[in-house]
Amino acid sequence: MAEYTNNLRLKEIATGDESGTWGTSTNTNLELIGEALGFGTEAITTNADTHATTIADGSSDAGRAMYIKYTGTLDSECTITIGPNTMKRVHIIENGTSGSQNIIISQGSGANVTIPPGDTKAVYLDGAGSGAAVADAFASLSVVDLKVQDDLSLTSDSAVLNMGADNDVTLTHDGTTGVTIAANPITLDSAGDIVLDADGADIIFKDGGTAIAHLTNSSSDFVIETKVQDKDFIIKGDDGGSGITALTIDMSSAGAATFNNDVTAFSDKRLKTDIEPIANALQKVMAMQGVYYKRNDVENAKTQVGVLAQDMEAILPEVVMTADDDMQTKSVDYGKLTSVLIEAIKELSNDVITNRLQLEKLKQQIINGG
Numbered sequence: 001m002a003e004y005t006n007n008l009r010l011k012e013i014a015t016g017d018e019s020g021t022w023g024t025s026t027n028t029n030l031e032l033i034g035e036a037l038g039f040g041t042e043a044i045t046t047n048a049d050t051h052a053t054t055i056a057d058g059s060s061d062a063g064r065a066m067y068i069k070y071t072g073t074l075d076s077e078c079t080i081t082i083g084p085n086t087m088k089r090v091h092i093i094e095n096g097t098s099g100s101q102n103i104i105i106s107q108g109s110g111a112n113v114t115i116p117p118g119d120t121k122a123v124y125l126d127g128a129g130s131g132a133a134v135a136d137a138f139a140s141l142s143v144v145d146l147k148v149q150d151d152l153s154l155t156s157d158s159a160v161l162n163m164g165a166d167n168d169v170t171l172t173h174d175g176t177t178g179v180t181i182a183a184n185p186i187t188l189d190s191a192g193d194i195v196l197d198a199d200g201a202d203i204i205f206k207d208g209g210t211a212i213a214h215l216t217n218s219s220s221d222f223v224i225e226t227k228v229q230d231k232d233f234i235i236k237g238d239d240g241g242s243g244i245t246a247l248t249i250d251m252s253s254a255g256a257a258t259f260n261n262d263v264t265a266f267s268d269k270r271l272k273t274d275i276e277p278i279a280n281a282l283q284k285v286m287a288m289q290g291v292y293y294k295r296n297d298v299e300n301a302k303t304q305v306g307v308l309a310q311d312m313e314a315i316l317p318e319v320v321m322t323a324d325d326d327m328q329t330k331s332v333d334y335g336k337l338t339s340v341l342i343e344a345i346k347e348l349s350n351d352v353i354t355n356r357l358q359l360e361k362l363k364q365q366i367i368n369g370g
Helices: 022-036 281-287 309-315 334-367
Strands: 039-043 050-054 067-071 078-083 089-095 103-106 113-115 120-125 134-136 202-207 210-218 221-226 233-239 242-250 256-259 291-293 304-306 320-322 330-332
Touching: 089 103, 089 113, 113 120, 113 134, 281 334, 309 320, 309 330
Parallel strands: 039 067, 050 078, 067 089, 078 103
Antiparallel strands: 089 120, 103 113, 120 134, 202 210, 210 221, 233 242, 242 256, 291 304, 320 330
16 A cells, blocks of 8 residues: 655655556656645635645645635635644645635644634644644744835734834835824833934824824924814823813913913022112103003904003013014013012102101191291
8 A cells, every 4th residue: 555745645655666657656746746835726615614625645636735725705714624634734824715704724623823814824734643733833923124015914902013122113114105003002112212203393193184283393493283273282280199280271362371370480599699679660660551452463352451562671671572583572571570569669658658757747847836
């Protein structure tokens, strides 16, 4: 009886056998070796739950091919058992079935490999007999350079793209649409810094395709810009375990800012030099003019009260600041006016006291007859 090799099921010709005809068997074996290096297609019975692929002894069949494409229509998962279970092989297997069902590659009672519809996997059959197992040959793959022409999918819910310790990672797209990373959620976890380097100057936050905010480099000025009309810029935090809204900037009111608590500035005596009292404070206050006004750069502006920066610059330039913009827009630090008002009130109070004393003295003179 003829014997066959375990893995490829090639006919073994014993010494002295097939005298005069051994060439035929040898040629068949060579053809089967070529077949084993090639591509085969095998159809699964429609809606079958199981399918057997058995490598034939010494004759051609699709299951011998290194690359096997399974076809057919399925309405549920189908388990494909490749035999014999002593055969040790590497196969590239494509799930080319229709019906959006997985195929499960098995060889015995051991582990198996699931191939989703439309996917292709390289599998290793360990040939361990009744307990034979199938392994995903590329389940743990280490390569120096990997070039993917089209999609690269990580289909497991717990999939990890591990770049290794202390190595830089670069995702590059040569086209014009950039690189899109879609996940729910996306977690960036680095033992070092996370660097966002946008040569276009903008980092754009979107929700459902709608721009919500921009982080912008404007001539090295760092600009945070909300993009939805009349929506506020809000800073929140945690104060002793309680959530707070620390700052709200109302974009529907020309950027009016509301702080949850005090706004303070350093005023430590140890940080100050050239300290001098404010002289003629009352005179300065008397030269100021409070006005009602509306902003002409704000839509539906409300009537407000304040002072005019250009007028204040002539009286008290220390409270006026000029922006580095095209208009050189001027602003007033109203908080600094407090110190001038303090001294003005003190001057006024001193004048009141002096006048009161003089009035009292005059009153006494009148009472005393002169």
